[in-house]
Amino acid sequence: MLERHRIVVVGAGFGGLETVYRLAGAPVDITLIDRRNHHLFQPLLYQVATASLATSEIALPIRHLLRNRPEVTTLLATVTGIDTETRRVLLEGGDSVSYNTLVLATGARHAYFGHDEWEPFAPGLKTLEDGTTIRRRLLLAFERAERESDLRRRDAQLTFVVVGAGPTGVELAGTIAELAKVTMPPDFRNIDTRKTRVILIEAGSRVLAGFAEDLSAYAQRSLERIGVEVILGQPVSECTADGVVYGGKKLEAKTILWAAGVRASPAAEWLGAAHDRAGRLNVSPDLTVPEHPEIFAIGDTISIAAPDGSPVPGIAPAAKQQGRFVAEAIKSRLQGHASIAPFRYKHDGSLAQIGKRRAVIDFGWIKLRGALAWWIWGIAHIYFLIGVRNRLSVAISWWWIYTRDQRSARLITQGRSAPGQTESS
Amino acid sequence: MLERHRIVVVGAGFGGLETVYRLAGAPVDITLIDRRNHHLFQPLLYQVATASLATSEIALPIRHLLRNRPEVTTLLATVTGIDTETRRVLLEGGDSVSYNTLVLATGARHAYFGHDEWEPFAPGLKTLEDGTTIRRRLLLAFERAERESDLRRRDAQLTFVVVGAGPTGVELAGTIAELAKVTMPPDFRNIDTRKTRVILIEAGSRVLAGFAEDLSAYAQRSLERIGVEVILGQPVSECTADGVVYGGKKLEAKTILWAAGVRASPAAEWLGAAHDRAGRLNVSPDLTVPEHPEIFAIGDTISIAAPDGSPVPGIAPAAKQQGRFVAEAIKSRLQGHASIAPFRYKHDGSLAQIGKRRAVIDFGWIKLRGALAWWIWGIAHIYFLIGVRNRLSVAISWWWIYTRDQRSARLITQGRSAPGQTESS
Numbered sequence: 001m002l003e004r005h006r007i008v009v010v011g012a013g014f015g016g017l018e019t020v021y022r023l024a025g026a027p028v029d030i031t032l033i034d035r036r037n038h039h040l041f042q043p044l045l046y047q048v049a050t051a052s053l054a055t056s057e058i059a060l061p062i063r064h065l066l067r068n069r070p071e072v073t074t075l076l077a078t079v080t081g082i083d084t085e086t087r088r089v090l091l092e093g094g095d096s097v098s099y100n101t102l103v104l105a106t107g108a109r110h111a112y113f114g115h116d117e118w119e120p121f122a123p124g125l126k127t128l129e130d131g132t133t134i135r136r137r138l139l140l141a142f143e144r145a146e147r148e149s150d151l152r153r154r155d156a157q158l159t160f161v162v163v164g165a166g167p168t169g170v171e172l173a174g175t176i177a178e179l180a181k182v183t184m185p186p187d188f189r190n191i192d193t194r195k196t197r198v199i200l201i202e203a204g205s206r207v208l209a210g211f212a213e214d215l216s217a218y219a220q221r222s223l224e225r226i227g228v229e230v231i232l233g234q235p236v237s238e239c240t241a242d243g244v245v246y247g248g249k250k251l252e253a254k255t256i257l258w259a260a261g262v263r264a265s266p267a268a269e270w271l272g273a274a275h276d277r278a279g280r281l282n283v284s285p286d287l288t289v290p291e292h293p294e295i296f297a298i299g300d301t302i303s304i305a306a307p308d309g310s311p312v313p314g315i316a317p318a319a320k321q322q323g324r325f326v327a328e329a330i331k332s333r334l335q336g337h338a339s340i341a342p343f344r345y346k347h348d349g350s351l352a353q354i355g356k357r358r359a360v361i362d363f364g365w366i367k368l369r370g371a372l373a374w375w376i377w378g379i380a381h382i383y384f385l386i387g388v389r390n391r392l393s394v395a396i397s398w399w400w401i402y403t404r405d406q407r408s409a410r411l412i413t414q415g416r417s418a419p420g421q422t423e424s425s
Numbered sequence: 426m427l428e429r430h431r432i433v434v435v436g437a438g439f440g441g442l443e444t445v446y447r448l449a450g451a452p453v454d455i456t457l458i459d460r461r462n463h464h465l466f467q468p469l470l471y472q473v474a475t476a477s478l479a480t481s482e483i484a485l486p487i488r489h490l491l492r493n494r495p496e497v498t499t500l501l502a503t504v505t506g507i508d509t510e511t512r513r514v515l516l517e518g519g520d521s522v523s524y525n526t527l528v529l530a531t532g533a534r535h536a537y538f539g540h541d542e543w544e545p546f547a548p549g550l551k552t553l554e555d556g557t558t559i560r561r562r563l564l565l566a567f568e569r570a571e572r573e574s575d576l577r578r579r580d581a582q583l584t585f586v587v588v589g590a591g592p593t594g595v596e597l598a599g600t601i602a603e604l605a606k607v608t609m610p611p612d613f614r615n616i617d618t619r620k621t622r623v624i625l626i627e628a629g630s631r632v633l634a635g636f637a638e639d640l641s642a643y644a645q646r647s648l649e650r651i652g653v654e655v656i657l658g659q660p661v662s663e664c665t666a667d668g669v670v671y672g673g674k675k676l677e678a679k680t681i682l683w684a685a686g687v688r689a690s691p692a693a694e695w696l697g698a699a700h701d702r703a704g705r706l707n708v709s710p711d712l713t714v715p716e717h718p719e720i721f722a723i724g725d726t727i728s729i730a731a732p733d734g735s736p737v738p739g740i741a742p743a744a745k746q747q748g749r750f751v752a753e754a755i756k757s758r759l760q761g762h763a764s765i766a767p768f769r770y771k772h773d774g775s776l777a778q779i780g781k782r783r784a785v786i787d788f789g790w791i792k793l794r795g796a797l798a799w800w801i802w803g804i805a806h807i808y809f810l811i812g813v814r815n816r817l818s819v820a821i822s823w824w825w826i827y828t829r830d831q832r833s834a835r836l837i838t839q840g841r842s843a844p845g846q847t848e849s850s
Contacts, residue, residue, distance in 0.1 A: 036837070037564060037568065037835070037836065037837040038835075038836050038837070054479040054480065054481040054482070055479065055480070055834075055836060055838065056479040056833050056834040056836055057479070059836055060833075061612070061835040061836070063612040063613065064612050064831070064835065066612075067611040067612045068611070070614070073614045073615070074612075074614075075571075075572065076568040076571075076572075076837075077572065095572070128836065128838055129838060132838070139462060143462065143501040146500075146501075147500065147501075147502065147520070186492040186493070187486070187488040187489050187491075187492045187499075188488065189495070189498045189499075190498070387833075389825055389831070389833050390833070392821065393818070393821070393833075396817065396818070396821070400814055406489070406814070408481050408485075408814050408815070408818075409480075409481040410462070410463075410486040410489065411462065411463050411480060411481055411484055411486070411553065412461070412462040412463070412501075413480065413553055413554060413557070
């Protein structure tokens with residue numbers, strides 16, 4: 001019996017998973033490798049960080065998603081390199097997996113523009129653990145403030161800085177403000193959580209730079225209305241345990257969240273291939289790595305331009321379009337077609353939630369804001385969630401928050417729990 | 426204005442929380458101290474450990490539960506001692522809280538009969554983190570087995586030992602067997618998870634020793650039917666990274682779970698008071714600590730006999746009865762009544778779930794087993810859960826498991842994710 005074409009997909013995010021889904025029925029054997037056992041619905045991760053959703057509502061075991069695909073083997077493993085000569089993916093522990101075609105969909109991590117020393121003070125939001133780490137820090141800040149008698153130190157505990165005003169930064173800042181001003185007040189005795197300061201600092205000239213200008217302006221007004229202070233045109237020049245420095249000014253804050261920069265995973269290093277400053281692989285128009293027609297790369301791990309010349313954004317729909325493209329390209333090759341038409345990104349729209357009944361949607365041909373946009377935002381996210389169970393669960397959680405302003409996942413876990421102790425995160 | 430009577434309650438488990446609830450309306454100021462920010466519904470913790478429920482479904486923020494009680498201050502803090510002279514509770518970090526009446530409801534931890542060195546290899550189940558730690562270990566064992574080519578090492582990964590056949594041990598063993606034999610099989614390619622061995626080892630002569638003998642026999646038959654090997658009359662004499670030793674025999678197993686012994690929290694040490702071998706305080710019949718009528722102690726932290734002479738069991742209803750008793754005693758004293766009638770424990774019944782449609786219930790006057798007992802078990806647990814939101818959520822989760830045999834919380838979090846790496850738990 002002839003051996004079937006072997007495909008290895010590294011990364012089970014939106015891009016990698018879509019590739020595997022779209023290869024259904026093709027005469028191939030697939031190995032899907034990820035460092036985590038779960039696929040994460042990243043667009044809602046900020047809701048785990050802000051105690052609105054439980055971890056299991058936005059994450060599903062990868063092998064469970066592919067249980068009905070006997071030709072797919074899921075491997076929980078960490079990739080350490082790629083041997084392009086022998087065509088093997090090298091795994092931590094010494095194992096390796098051979099491929100005929102390799103798909104790299106390894107995503108990105110948050111990055112600190114060369115200041116990795118800021119990370120302990122300003123955690124970013126990419127993994128489920130990032131979400132529960134930020135949740136713990138947010139909730140502990142209120143607990144510490146409740147026990148703090150020194151007024152200045154109490155104010156520092158009740159000052160939250162979000163660096164970066166893209167969708168994640170805007171959504172984080174808006175939800176923290178609602179948490180402090182609506183959900184929390186009846187629970188505390190010594191502090192008035194409504195006096196919490198939430199400060200959103202952005203180096204660029206407006207929030208949500210990827211949206212139309214009037215939507216940016218609306219988003220900023222909405223944030224300010226729910227009590228977020230928006231500071232524009234100010235890059236952060238320092239992050240410490242006590243606060244941030246921007247524009248020469250020091251701001252005392254015990255909680256800093258990082259939503260500013262990303263850096264691609266080390267796929268380019270594994271290949272020794274050309275990449276941009278953020279570590280993103282340069283790829284050919286057909287999404288293959290130059291000189292390696294057998295290696296595709298997709299999603300946040302690559303840098304590529306849309307038909308209009310702008311960079312393809314690092315969002316789920318872009319990664320999924322590329323995953324679909326690569327699956328079709330592989331099937332086409334297996335049928336003997338040598339050349340592949342170039343990948344063309346189609347931007348369907350940008351969405352961001354700001355607070356209760358406030359969101360912005362930029363479809364290009366139509367722009368929406370306010371309550372209607374908020375409902376569309378919610379319905380779209382439930383629609384794109386994977387699994388009926390998670391859709392139902394998130395819908396109920398949101399209904400509860402919407403009608404009662406209560407957030408059910410306010411748990412301080414991992415690390416040690418009581419204030420004044422060292423965290424073990 | 427006269428200062429109100431100050432009550433400090435340490436521990437927001439079933440006993441401490443019930444005390445605070447039942448003091449509603451009394452002319453007192455209450456401070457409730459706990460090391461965690463959440464009240465945990467411990468009877469369902471094994472379902473978090475076995476990926477059946479999400480953490481937020483069985484835990485609620487303590488201060489949220491008491492948001493409508495302005496006279497109650499919730500403090501997230503670790504108690505380090507009690508100064509009975511000045512009547513102050515000492516907190517980590519140097520703070521202290523003064524009391525007129527103190528209620529100690531600090532619970533218990535699992536204990537290893539003098540073999541604390543076994544803990545890293547045989548984690549127990551008391552806190553939410555214990556639950557996610559065990560969940561991670563269970564799920565990682567299957568992942569490691571999937572990648573293991575050595576057959577003997579693979580078998581060791583697929584061997585799960587539960588030590589102790591009380592309700593927690595029985596429920597853990599039964600659920601792990603169902604997870605391996607029903608939920609998992611379609612997800613794996615290299616291993617047949619139905620060949621998983623689940624071994625329940627008990628030093629005593631029967632499982633569920635607190636139940637009637639025929640229910641014990643039924644429980645054992647039910648466990649064996651779903652594939653659990655039950656070993657009775659064999660104390661475990663050693664736990665290592667590679668397995669357990671019992672009756673001179675060594676059993677290779679990479680996952681050992683401890684459900685055998687408990688040890689009371691250090692309340693007795695704080696007071697320098699008399700206690701039994703398990704560290705449980707000796708208390709007077711009115712639940713006060715001898716020579717300290719101003720200090721009550723309740724729940725798993727004390728040792729006390731029921732009217733029939735048997736020890737009061739360490740279960741939620743017993744702690745709640747004691748909490749209610751203490752609240753009434755405090756109110757009665759505030760009204761000028763000097764003496765308190767002794768506490769009398771009333772045993773309402775014992776329940777344990779074994780597997781799908783299989784449970785045992787021993788009400789004393791009636792004994793139930795099988796499907797009817799299972800439905801009553803489920804309804805009773807949903808009824809006693811705190812919060813409409815959690816009841817709804819758990820009901821949906823169970824419905825999903827019941828109809829689809831899928832468990833939605835199969836997430837490997839905390840620690841590092843890929844096999845072969847060191848855990849940071």
